[in-house]
Amino acid sequence: xxxxxxxxxxxxxxxxxxxxxxxxxxxxxxxxxxxxxxxxxxxxxxxxxxxxxxxxxxxxxxxxxxxxxxxxxxxxxxxxxxxxxxxxxxxxxxxxxxxxxxxxxxxxxxxxxxxxxxxxxxxxxxxxxxxxxxxxxxxxxxxxxxxxxxxxxxxxxxxxxxxxxxxxxxxxxxxxxxxxxxxxxxxxxxxxxxxxxxxxxxxxxxxxxxxxxxxxxxxxxxxxxxxxxxxxxxxxxxxxxxxxxxxxxxxxxxxxxxxxxxxxxxxxxxxxxxxxxxxxxxxxxxxxxxxxxxxxxxxxxxxxxxxxxxxxxxxxxxxxxxxxxxxxxxxxxxxxxxxxxxxxxxxxxxxxxxxxxxxxxxxxxxxxxxxxxxxxxxxxxxxxxxxxxxxxxxxxxxxxxxxxxxxxxxxxxxxxxxxxxxxxxxxxxxxxxxxxxxxxxxxxxxxxxxxxx
Numbered sequence: 539x540x541x542x543x544x545x546x547x548x549x550x551x552x553x554x555x556x557x558x559x560x561x562x563x564x565x566x567x568x569x570x571x572x573x574x575x576x577x578x579x580x581x582x583x584x585x586x587x588x589x590x591x592x593x594x595x596x597x598x599x600x601x602x603x604x605x606x607x608x609x610x611x612x613x614x615x616x617x618x619x620x621x622x623x624x625x626x627x628x629x630x631x632x633x634x635x636x637x638x639x640x641x642x643x644x645x646x647x648x649x650x651x652x653x654x655x656x657x658x659x660x661x662x663x664x665x666x667x668x669x670x671x672x673x674x675x676x677x678x679x680x681x682x683x684x685x686x687x688x689x690x691x692x693x694x695x696x697x698x699x700x701x702x703x704x705x706x707x708x709x710x711x712x713x714x715x716x717x718x719x720x721x722x723x724x725x726x727x728x729x730x731x732x733x734x735x736x737x738x739x740x741x742x743x744x745x746x747x748x749x750x751x752x753x754x755x756x757x758x759x760x761x762x763x764x765x766x767x768x769x770x771x772x773x774x775x776x777x778x779x780x781x782x783x784x785x786x787x788x789x790x791x792x793x794x795x796x797x798x799x800x801x802x803x804x805x806x807x808x809x810x811x812x813x814x815x816x817x818x819x820x821x822x823x824x825x826x827x828x829x830x831x832x833x834x835x836x837x838x839x840x841x842x843x844x845x846x847x848x849x850x851x852x853x854x855x856x857x858x859x860x861x862x863x864x865x866x867x868x869x870x871x872x873x874x875x876x877x878x879x880x881x882x883x884x885x886x887x888x889x890x891x892x893x894x895x896x897x898x899x900x901x902x903x904x905x906x907x908x909x910x911x912x913x914x915x916x917x918x919x920x921x922x923x924x925x926x927x928x929x930x931x932x933x934x935x936x937x938x939x940x941x942x943x944x945x946x947x948x949x950x951x952x953x954x955x956x957x958x959x960x961x962x963x964x965x966x967x968x969x970x971x972x973x974x975x976x977x978x979x980x981x982x983x984x985x986x987x988x989x990x991x
Contacts, residue, residue, distance in 0.1 A: 540940040542751040543786055544986050550750050553615030557660070561594060561611070564658045571657040572598045572609050575649040575665055582607070592617050592625075592746070592849065597668055606668035607648065611661045612849075618749035620757055623652050624724075624741055626662035629849040631726045635734055635823075636848070640713040643844050645669055671834025671843035674703065675868055678830060688877075689831065690869040691890070700890070701897055702840045703830075708898040710845075711859070712905060715917055718820035719853035722771050723764030725823070736764045736821075740771075740852040743826040744939055748778070752786045768817045768855035769810055775936050776807035782939040787982035793972035800971045801956050802946035804964055806936060809950065813932040815857050822859040826850035826937065829865040858937075860920035861930045866890040871934060872941035875948050895921060 561568070565584055573582040585597040585606065595610040612622040630650045636642050645666035652662045678700075680692040719725065721736035728735055739761040748755045759781055765771040780803050783789055790796035827850050834844040864871055867886055874883035898918045924930045928950060935945030957965055 540786070540789055540943065542940075543753045543788060543982075544989065545982075546751050546753040548989060549753075550615035554613050555615075557614045558594070560658065561596075561660060564660065565596070567657045568596055568609060568660075569598050572596075572607050572665055573600075576600075576604070576607060590847070593847070599668075607665055608645070608668050609663055609665045611656075611663050614661065616750060617746060618757065621741065621746060621749060623662045624738075625746075625849045626650060626652070626664060627726075628724045628738070628741055628851070629847075630664060631724070632823075632848045632851045634727065635717075635725060638732065639717060640710065642710045642713065643669075643842055644848070645844055645846065669834055669844035670836075672837045674830040674833040674835045674840075674842070677835065677837060677840070678703070679868055688869055688873070691867045691886075693886075697893055699840065700893060703835075703842075704894050704897040705901065706842050707863070708894065708901045711863075711898070712901055712917060714823050715859055717823040719823070720819060720821070721764040721766055722768070722821050722853055722855065723761075724852050736853045739763055740765070740854070741850065742852065742937070743850040744778075744937055746850070748782055748939060752782060755782065755785050766818075768819075768821075768857070769814045771855060772810045772814055772936055773807065776803070776810065779803045779806065779936075779939050779942050787975075787978040790975045790979065793976050796972050796975035797968050798947065799943045800968050801960065802943040804960055805946055805950075805956055806932075806942060808959060809932060813857075813927075813929050814855075815929070816855070820856065821853040822856045823851065824854035824858045826852075830868060855933075857924070857929060858933050860917065861924045861933050862891045862921045863894065864930075864934060866894060872938065872944060875944050880948050891921075891925065 569582050569584050576582075580600055580602040582598040582600050585599050588595040588597060588608070588610075592613055593610045594613050595608045597606055597608050599606040612625050614622070617625055630647055633644050633647050636644050637646070647664055647666050649665040650663060653659050656663050675689055678691055678695055679689045682689075719734075719736050723736040723740045724738040725734055726737045727733065728737070745760055749757050749760075759778070761774060765774065783799055783803055790799055825848055827847055828845065832845065832847045833842055834846065835842050867874065867883075867890065871883060871887070874886070895918050898921070899916070902916045902918060924933070931945055931949035935942040935950070938945070957968065960968070
């Protein structure tokens with residue numbers, strides 16, 4: 539995994555902490571604001587704060603029998619200022635769409651607005667009904683001594699317990715597969731009631747990371763419109779990864795590392811024809827951040843009460859939806875590769891994947907008995923194909939600028955001299971790139987020295 543840019547991280551954290559002070563100072567105004575935006579006679583009462591990676595929420599309760607509410611703001615510094623309003627608008631649309639077209643338990647949005655409408659202009663916001671539940675990740679994870687330790691699946695969790703969880707999530711994925719769109723990008727309701735389409739560019743988890751943890755990443759190079767084919771989108775992502783390589787000064791530890799990253803990113807672009815399928819759609823609803831840490835369950839029954847955080851949800855190439863879930867071990871494949879290596883990842887992941895696929899096959903059998911599938915290939919078969927052909931790894935890497943290099947070398951490199959697959963001009967550039975990235979690294983370390991003193 540690529541380390542973040544320390545300078546960008548510190549600047550982001552400073553922005554976040556300055557904004558947090560404003561929120562703390564405005565707590566009573568925020569509670570009154572939430573009260574005014576609901577039906578009910580009694581004023582609300584502050585309960586607690588909820589802090590996530592990208593959002594800060596305040597829980598407000600009411601004494602009139604109505605449900606508690608949550609008002610959620612994107613965190614400046616952790617969500618780019620240029621993307622905060624886009625993030626909120628997109629998520630509100632997705633939540634409404636999923637509520638209308640699936641049984642996925644999403645929070646009910648009662649109000650939302652942009653910065654100019656918010657209390658003290660703190661930023662765009664969503665007000666939702668509060669949902670009771672405990673984080674699924676906290677139930678499934680290996681016990682830790684503190685919150686700083688990695689969240690990883692407890693190997694002692696019984697298969698029967700996992701099956702209860704998998705059955706629900708497999709059912710949701712089957713429903714997602716039925717949601718078709720003609721383009722790649724953010725979805726929204728059209729002027730015709732209950733008609734939905736892709737109307738805006740895709741806004742992804744990776745875009746937000748590039749905008750917040752790489753100093754000077756040119757956000758004007760992000761897409762400005764939807765895409766009409768998977769290959770077009772993949773080529774854009776490949777260019778985005780190369781621009782990341784060029785922009786982040788501390789992306790490589792040494793000259794050999796710089797060359798390996800240069801090669802990996804060029805090779806990913808060359809692999810697009812091999813791994814791109816269903817190029818012209820239809821495209822499927824896909825959430826970049828759907829994982830157990832964003833799911834609430836009843837701790838007694840393991841019934842999922844809510845799936846949260848759909849801000850990075852778009853219509854995407856269908857093949858992303860055909861991949862086995864990357865969250866089965868809680869800790870992502872990228873972190874497994876970095877800390878434990880491919881062999882240990884496969885030993886831990888494949889048994890859970892097989893369990894998930896068996897559960898998915900049972901779900902598919904039930905669905906097939908009540909619905910006409912018109913000869914569609916089962917999702918379980920598509921997932922097995924993705925895994926066997928290594929398309930799983932291509933799809934995972936092409937979405938992640940900070941992990942693409944490790945994915946290429948650990949999962950997609952065929953053992954040959956990868957440099958030979960590049961054209962002569964690119965091969966020549968690979969030598970000069972080493973010197974350029976080391977000069978950039980030296981300048982970066984000098985700029986960082988005062989911050990580390």
